[in-house]
Amino acid sequence: MTRKEPARSAAARLTLSWRIGLPHWETDDAFGQVLKLLIGRRAVVDEVALFETITHHLYIPLDVYARRMELAAQRLDAFRRAGISSVGINVLCTIGHLNEAWSYMPPLPFQAMVGHDGAVSTSCACPNTAEMRAYVRAKYALVARARPDFIWVDDDIRMHEHGVQWGCYCPTCLALFAKAAGTAFSREELVKAFNEPAAGRLRRLWVEQNVSSIESLLAEVASAVQAVNPRIATGLMTAGPAWTTYSGQAFDRWFTALRATKARPGGGFYDDVQPLRMFHKAIECGRQRVALPEAVADVQYELENFPYQRLKKSTSTIINECSLALAYGLNGVAFNMLGVPTALDDVRPWVDAIPAARPLWEQWVAHAAGLPTAGLWPAWSRHLTARRAVHPGEDWLTSPAAYDIQRPRLLGEIGLPLAADAPGCGTVLSGRIAECFNDEELTAMLSGGVLMDSTALKVLTVRGLGHLTGVRIARELDNGMMERFTADKLNGGAAGSLRDARIEFWGDAKGMADVLEPLAPDVRLLAELEDYFYRPQGACATAYENTLGGRVVVMGYAPWMFLQSVGKRLQLQNVADWISRGRMPVRVDEAVPLVSVVRLSANRRRAAVMLVNAGFDVIRSATVHLRVSGRRARELEVGARPRVRPLTPEKGGSRLILRQLAPWSLRVVLVGD
Ligand SMILES: [Zn+2]
Incomplete structure (x- = not known):
């Protein structure tokens, strides 16, 4: 038997878990009802986790918390007696999520998180003060004494969006940074310095401080728990990189510090208003799954119906969204759908839809365990915020669309399989994301198949790699343009047809209609820009096989919107097959x-x-x-x-x-x- 086998067999097993809010177990009456609800549906209940607070405000006095954990111990035992073999506690707040209920919750007795603009959080703490760390240790020790099989650390473990947008610029954190940078900055000086184009080192050091603040906090949590009982498993809930990579997303270091074996990749999908968003969340969860250390074999999707109102989400949506998450490599679902105890009617139809899906989910997880996702890989990096360029006049702490790692998901929406695992069958380079890769990494990508937009082309040109794309930008047009597909065989039956994205309707149309000029004789033209009087303006989509054997397609016209036409879909299917040399897994x-x-x-x-x-x-x-x-x-x-x-x-x-x-x-x- 190899050492890897136990982890693989754990990955092949589906876990259905239930997150139970404090109001459902605080009183005997409510607990009796939730126990009845879940035990009556035993076939879809493998695990339960008790939330230990109702608000997202961090501070609860320890004497109150100690009494609550004594009750939690009794509730966990009641679940065990009812036959649930895995029971645990979900610690909702370690730092605090956002400002909530602050006007009547006890104020933080230690340093609150401070934003880059000087705003002070009312509910969330700076993670770096000794007083906060002592509180966290004491709190997790109390949780461990309730004898849970596992403890979840929720996704307030981040340095962004804590009632203040970007943290933490308190005196403790600025002093830590002064040591690392070798220079002392006031908050105002530091925020100003971040926007200097040449201040890459400062920006990288700051993100590293965010990473290490979280890493050391998680190490304290692990040691507090293990001092009570080293057999308690731990899990970390993470916020996804599509939100921001400001916190550094160092899953290797964070999961290792927490000694975690469970993960819950995060993202937001709450209702039926835009059902395709379930697919977007699934991809985002897939990206996080890929970044997990090997020891983490229990990876649960969070089915989140917050704030838990029945008509927000259909039962079919629940089944589809959980299925897509499992498709992207997660192997469990943590159902977060129990709202307030007086609203069990909101919950029952959702719960009752799950048994029918379980056999399919089990077969999927068992069959797909250990297999990577295949298809085009939209490039991203956890170092995006740390390494991105800042041009004169730009603000580092904003997130322009050029750094949105999600835009290539449109390719998935028209049916091209998208991989979460790199390198996939080819790379998609969008916007300015190429800035966070070094030349060697970019050259490796360009020696395979690449589909890119013309903003990425600009970044590569500046880096001296433009020749590998076969083209350069000749002109940037920003109004009144369509594209017409050429007779190139990659356009198949769509040759001659037009695609009109009405680029000025959608805000800033810059970078929407770039004319591409071939740098080599064998560059193939796939589309040409035309104005609304059908006058040709030059090439806007090209295909080129470079000297490294890489096949590169550049899209200069409205690359990340309105790809849904029959002709564009056909062109992109052919392009994906061509750049991947026929390796796209499904068409x-x-x-x-x-x-x-x-x-x-x-x-x-x-x-x-x-x-x-x-x-x-x-x-x-x-x-x-x-x-x-x-x-x-x-x-x-x-x-x-x-x-x-x-x-x-x-x-x-x-x-x-x-x-x-x-x-x-x-x-x-x-x-x-
Ligand atoms: Zn701080």
């Missing part, structure tokens, strides 16, 4: 809103494919090309028996036709044993 012929997530072994003999109908029409038929080896597949559907389906062999893999996908429903295709 669907029909222009239907099928979102696909693929997990694939290196030898392509084992695959798990999830396809979600992200539209409101029935998809009657979808021809799915699978670039895998295999003669047959298992097709799964929620609430139906698995079907064995023969695969039709074809060049590069095989083919399967899926039929009758209801709106917002999903299918799973499993290939291999």
Whole structure:
């Protein structure tokens, strides 16, 4: 047996966990009701976690907290007696989440977090003072004495958005920074210095201070817990990098400091208003999953219906969103849907929808365990904030769209599989994200397949790597432009058709219509700009195979909006196949809103494919090309028996036709044993 086997088998097991708010266990009456609700649905309850406070305000006097933890111990025992084998406590506040209920909660008796603008948090603490650390140690020791099997540390472990936007600029933190930087700064001086283009070292040191503040706080939590009982497992809930990388997102260091074996990657998806956001959150969770150390085998998605009102979210949404998160490599769900004890009617329909999905989820997790996601990898880095460039007049502590790591998700929305695991089948470089990679990393990307926008081209040109793209920007147009697809064979049947993104309608149209000029004779032109009188303005999409053998496609026209046309979808499918040299794992012929997530072994003999109908029409038929080896597949559907389906062999893999996908429903295709 190898050392890795236990972790792998744990990763293959689905865990369904329930987060239980304080009001549900504070009184015997409420606790009796929630116990009845969950024990009556034992088949979907593997684990429970008790929240230990109701507000997101950090400070609770320790005598109050001690009495609460004595009661928590009794509640955990009651769950154990009812047959739940894994019971724990979810510590909602370690730093504090945001300013809440501060006018009647006891004020913080230690330094509050201070923002870059001098604002002082009313509910959240600076994580670096000795007084705060002593409180945290005492608090977690009390939690550990309640004999939980595990303790979750919630996602207030960050240095941003604590009622103050960017922390912490208190005297303690400024003194720490003076030591690291070798110069003492006042808060005002430091914030000003951050905006100096040449102050890269200061910015990197500041993010490092954020990382190490969290790291040392988590080490204190771990040591306080382990001093009471070293067998208590710990877990860390994280905030995703798409929100910001200001806190440094050093999961390797943070999980190690906490000695954590459980993770809950975070993100926000709360209602049915924009259902595709469930896909965005799933990708964001996938990015965080990839960054976890190997010891973390229990990775739970948080199904969050906050603030828990029934009509905000459909039961089908719950099933789809949890499924997509599992697709991106998580292997459990922490249901956060119990609101206030008087509102169990809000909860029951959601809870009752879950048993039908469990068999599909279990098969997915078991089959896909250990397989990376496959498809195009939208490049990002946890060092984005630390390493980004600051140009004259820019404010480091703002987040322009050029640093939004989520924009390539639009490719996923039109059906191209997106990988969370690098390097995937090709890289997507958007905006100015390339700034946070060194030349060696960028050259490695450019020696494979790359799809990029013209803002990324600008960054590469400045870095002296533009020749590997085959083009440079000749002119930047910002109004009245469309693109027309050329007769290049990558455009297939879309040759000659127009795509109009009406670029001025959506705010700043700069960087929306860049004319690209070839730097080499063999650059292929995929599209040309035209004005509204059909007058050609020059190339705006190009394809080039560079001297390193890399295949690079540059998009100069409205790269991250309105890619949903039939012609653009076809062009981008062909482009993805071309840059990846036919390695994109899945392609669907029909222009239907099928979102696909693929997990694939290196030898392509084992695959798990999830396809979600992200539209409101029935998809009657979808021809799915699978670039895998295999003669047959298992097709799964929620609430139906698995079907064995023969695969039709074809060049590069095989083919399967899926039929009758209801709106917002999903299918799973499993290939291999
Ligand atoms: Zn501070």
